[in-house]
Amino acid sequence: MNLAKETMDWLDRRLGVRELMHQNLGGYLLPRNINIWYTMGAVLLAMFVLQFITGILLLIYYVPHTDKAFASVTMIMNEIPYGWLMRYLHVVGSNLIIVFLLAHMLSVLYMGSYKRPRELTWLSGFILFNLGLAFCLTGYLLPWSQLSFWATTVATDAAGAIPVVGDQIIAYLRGGPSVGEATLGRFFALHVMGLPMAFLLLVGFHLFCVRRIGISKPPFGDDYRPTDMPRSFHHDEHPNGVPFHPNYTIKDAAMVFFALALLVAITFFAPWLFIPPDALEPADPFFTPSDIKPEWYFLWAYQTLKIFPSELLGLASQGLAMGFLALLPFFDRGLERRPSNRPLFVTLYLLGILVFVGLSIWGHYS
Amino acid sequence: MKKIFLRSLLLLFFLTPVGAFPVVAGTDVCIDCHGGLAGQLGEIPTAEWKTSIHARHRISCHDCHGGDPTDYVKAMTAERGFLGVPEYSEVPSFCGRCHVGVEEDYWESLHGQVVDVGGPNCVTCHENHAVQEATIDLINEDSCTRCHSYDKPALIKAEISDTEAMLSRLEASIASLYRVGVDTGHLEDELFATRNSFRRLFHSVDIDKIRAETAAFDADLEETKATIDDLENTLGKRKLAGGALVLLLLLGGCIALLIRRTYQDQE
Numbered sequence: 224m225n226l227a228k229e230t231m232d233w234l235d236r237r238l239g240v241r242e243l244m245h246q247n248l249g250g251y252l253l254p255r256n257i258n259i260w261y262t263m264g265a266v267l268l269a270m271f272v273l274q275f276i277t278g279i280l281l282l283i284y285y286v287p288h289t290d291k292a293f294a295s296v297t298m299i300m301n302e303i304p305y306g307w308l309m310r311y312l313h314v315v316g317s318n319l320i321i322v323f324l325l326a327h328m329l330s331v332l333y334m335g336s337y338k339r340p341r342e343l344t345w346l347s348g349f350i351l352f353n354l355g356l357a358f359c360l361t362g363y364l365l366p367w368s369q370l371s372f373w374a375t376t377v378a379t380d381a382a383g384a385i386p387v388v389g390d391q392i393i394a395y396l397r398g399g400p401s402v403g404e405a406t407l408g409r410f411f412a413l414h415v416m417g418l419p420m421a422f423l424l425l426v427g428f429h430l431f432c433v434r435r436i437g438i439s440k441p442p443f444g445d446d447y448r449p450t451d452m453p454r455s456f457h458h459d460e461h462p463n464g465v466p467f468h469p470n471y472t473i474k475d476a477a478m479v480f481f482a483l484a485l486l487v488a489i490t491f492f493a494p495w496l497f498i499p500p501d502a503l504e505p506a507d508p509f510f511t512p513s514d515i516k517p518e519w520y521f522l523w524a525y526q527t528l529k530i531f532p533s534e535l536l537g538l539a540s541q542g543l544a545m546g547f548l549a550l551l552p553f554f555d556r557g558l559e560r561r562p563s564n565r566p567l568f569v570t571l572y573l574l575g576i577l578v579f580v581g582l583s584i585w586g587h588y589s
Numbered sequence: 590m591k592k593i594f595l596r597s598l599l600l601l602f603f604l605t606p607v608g609a610f611p612v613v614a615g616t617d618v619c620i621d622c623h624g625g626l627a628g629q630l631g632e633i634p635t636a637e638w639k640t641s642i643h644a645r646h647r648i649s650c651h652d653c654h655g656g657d658p659t660d661y662v663k664a665m666t667a668e669r670g671f672l673g674v675p676e677y678s679e680v681p682s683f684c685g686r687c688h689v690g691v692e693e694d695y696w697e698s699l700h701g702q703v704v705d706v707g708g709p710n711c712v713t714c715h716e717n718h719a720v721q722e723a724t725i726d727l728i729n730e731d732s733c734t735r736c737h738s739y740d741k742p743a744l745i746k747a748e749i750s751d752t753e754a755m756l757s758r759l760e761a762s763i764a765s766l767y768r769v770g771v772d773t774g775h776l777e778d779e780l781f782a783t784r785n786s787f788r789r790l791f792h793s794v795d796i797d798k799i800r801a802e803t804a805a806f807d808a809d810l811e812e813t814k815a816t817i818d819d820l821e822n823t824l825g826k827r828k829l830a831g832g833a834l835v836l837l838l839l840l841g842g843c844i845a846l847l848i849r850r851t852y853q854d855q856e
Binding site for chain 1: 768831834839
């Protein structure tokens with residue numbers, strides 16, 4: 224008796240799993256010219272799964288208390304078997320996730336895949352990107368290091384620039400007049416419970432949108448033609464396409480392997496890339512380090528705050544930029560997706576990347 | 590409820606990309622006032638202190654000179670413990686409030702015995718506000734020949750140079766271990782104690798005493814080195830394992846791509 228076959232038969236009789244699997248794996252056809260950038264979703268899913276696993280393992284020993292947090296992280300790093308590995312995988316993984324999120328979003332932007340009817344897919348993805356940043360911001364405080372304490376102090380301070388409600392927002396974020404036990408408690412709760420739940424729901428919705436609407440065809444090649452926006456719901460099918468499984472899942476697997484190789488390489492050989500010296504000292508509310516810098520993915524925002532004459536203007540410009548990106552598919556309603564036919568968009572796209580990189584480098588050296 | 594919802598929206602809109610930047614705590618009134626003064630009472634010591642090992646270890650003006658760094662009006666009053674600038678011969682006691690052991694050996698040394706008649710005190714060799722981390726390079730011909738010939742200092746320097754070099758190497762190793770997240774607290778304490786005792790020894794400027802006691806310090810340092818070697822071996826093994834894992838993952842990726850090619854041929 225083949226146990227696997229028996230189990231499958233049992234499930235199939237009750238839930239029709241074979242049909243379900245065929246519909247979503249072998250029978251799910253993708254465009255023939257689908258490229259490597261489409262694997263970013265699978266890579267991100269794998270990385271997030273790893274974050275959940277390492278996060279849960281870290282939770283076993285981490286103590287969310289200002290007197291014990293730093294010591295508990297030190298213990299994880301030095302006394303718990305493979306604790307250092309779990310922590311470094313978690314820290315390096317969080318940074319690589321931002322890299323892959325950016326790569327995913329930039330490829331979607333370049334190929335115009337955000338355009339209607341995929342507005343909700345883009346919007347949910349954009350919110351997921353922001354949730355990723357929120358994960359990083361809240362996770363930053365948890366080790367209760369000098370970097371954690373002062374970065375969070377300044378990040379929450381920036382909210383004070385908002386007129387009328389600024390001070391209330393600071394108090395709301397910190398749970399008191401300054402960063403302390405209450406702040407650690409609420410950031411911890413957000414990091415390990417609030418954000419993961421929101422994240423899982425939103426990932427579910429994002430994947431639902433991708434599957435329900437269908438994968439967008441890469442806008443390249445001679446046979447590509449823009450399609451009209453359908454008057455009613457239409458699943459974008461690719462009748463002559465390639466099966467999702469195994470033809471494309473094996474490519475997904477290859478990219479997941481390469482991404483994990485990068486993660487492991489940094490974890491074992493250069494974890495300090497993402498851990499500045501101030502992150503190695505316990506928080507001292509009475510001593511402000513002079514060289515605190517935000518993580519690389521916040522450097523552009525940090526520099527923006529500095530170059531504007533007031534913090535409010537800086538915050539507003541960031542809010543406008545992020546708001547514009549979030550709602551881009553609602554503004555950009557043209558059907559053309561081929562980059563070669565969208566010179567203005569491609570110019571702005573490249574300029575946007577240059578501004579992001581330029582501000583980040585400026586922020587790093589300023 | 591509506592208020593909370595509005596605040597949450599505002600937060601989402603404005604705060605997500607906000608990073609962090611350095612701020613300077615503004616509680617030290619000494620720097621506020623003296624930093625703006627010219628010369629030896631102001632900009633010179635302030636600028637020098639900022640480059641010093643004291644500044645790096647958060648030893649501020651009031652830690653040496655007393656007073657209250659939080660009160661502009663009473664900062665330099667006796668009631669707040671202001672000590673001001675010590676007399677030349679009082680400098681060893683002034684520094685010795687923290688550097689207790691070195692002070693003892695200094696007073697017993699020839700240097701200490703002639704301080705009342707203009708012999709060298711702490712700042713003669715170490716500077717005052719610009720005091721740097723002490724190294725063997727402080728013993729040099731230019732410095733020592735301000736008062737006497739370089740023969741004896743050269744002998745002392747030769748005697749302690751191996752131990753000093755070992756101390757420097759171990760400090761660098763500990764710093765590297767610390768940088769990758771190893772809890773080096775006990776090693777730092779161990780080395781700190783050995784280094785302090787050793788530097789007490791050569792503040793005696795007694796070549797016979799230094800010769801007799803240096804071997805014991807070398808033995809202590811060998812023990813510390815053995816612990817550091819163990820830790821470095823462990824890190825080396827981790828890197829080997831990590832390298833093997835990276836290769837396996839790359840191999841996995843390449844195999845997956847090869848399998849993908851077979852599907853491509855069918856397509």
